[in-house]
Amino acid sequence: MRSCSRLVRNPQHASFAKRGKRLVCNQAVSASAPPLHQSSSSSSAPSDGKTLRRLILLRHADSDQTSGVRDHDRTISETGRRQASQVAQLLKDKGWTPDLVLASNSKRTKQTLDEMCEVIEELGVVDAHYYGSLYTVAALDGQTREHICDCLLEVIDDVRNKVVMCVGHNKGWEEAASQFSGTAVKLKTASAALLQCYSASWKDVLQESAQWQLVEVLVPAV
Template structure:
């Protein structure tokens, strides 16, 4: 792929998690509603024609469970999934550093992460660029569980930096 290849970053916040007693935050599982949300998010990706070829997922249990349920909805296709500790509790800048390590043959990357990192990342990458309605809804709604933002940019993954992308779409699921 060349330096001006169109690429997409699909940002997905994990689905609704449970809060069991005496379970460390990193090991919190999905709630029943979260399992439904994750399947709905996967179906939205299918309906939108999005089938990522690379997945970057936080190592937390709720993100791994979200990815597993999303993947079940997607057309069967080999995709790389990396469960990355650095995405857990990461700032937008830290996530950008991880995104810059994405293999060059990746066109569509799905990031499964947490707030406030995924909201901040989406805002930092897109700024005021993209679909006006999607930008306004993002500002109004923030990034609730199961929300999805689709950003596009042209260039290499090493060139991912603030303001490089535009927000193409933004979707939220019923809480």
């Protein structure tokens, strides 16, 4: 596998703290890159000036179950590499090219993104943030949506960011996709829930009361 050398990243763990039962972001590991040009949606913008905002919730690709390797350090399998390439091609074909990435800092999450860079060249220069807390919170009941929103609000820009991709783990990713859309969503490995909503700002659309439209769930053929 050829690593995408331009992918903006830092391997250090982001810190997090618990307040009661809620995880709170303290720091995102990040670096900035020039914003991408994103082609306009075929949907017409509403007359009130609200902007179409898109959210991709992607589960990491299939990973190896190697004995003696801790869960955080598991690597993606050959099947996972093919899955990541396929879902990247599906996103590219649909014009859903991310201009901001938030991800768990697990090894299999980073390798999933490396494989996707081979297909979506622009993905290699987006602003990417890796959170240790996104790895941790996905295992907890019902907290992932709120934590994703908290992390996004730390770094997102209303003007530059129109298509955001969050990459992580079940069970949290299925729960979050279901809560955002108000419908049950199943995410197999390397599957992506495509969500969209018109709003005046990301702050508005990331409120708990906001209802997103589930456009499609992309599932690799392998």
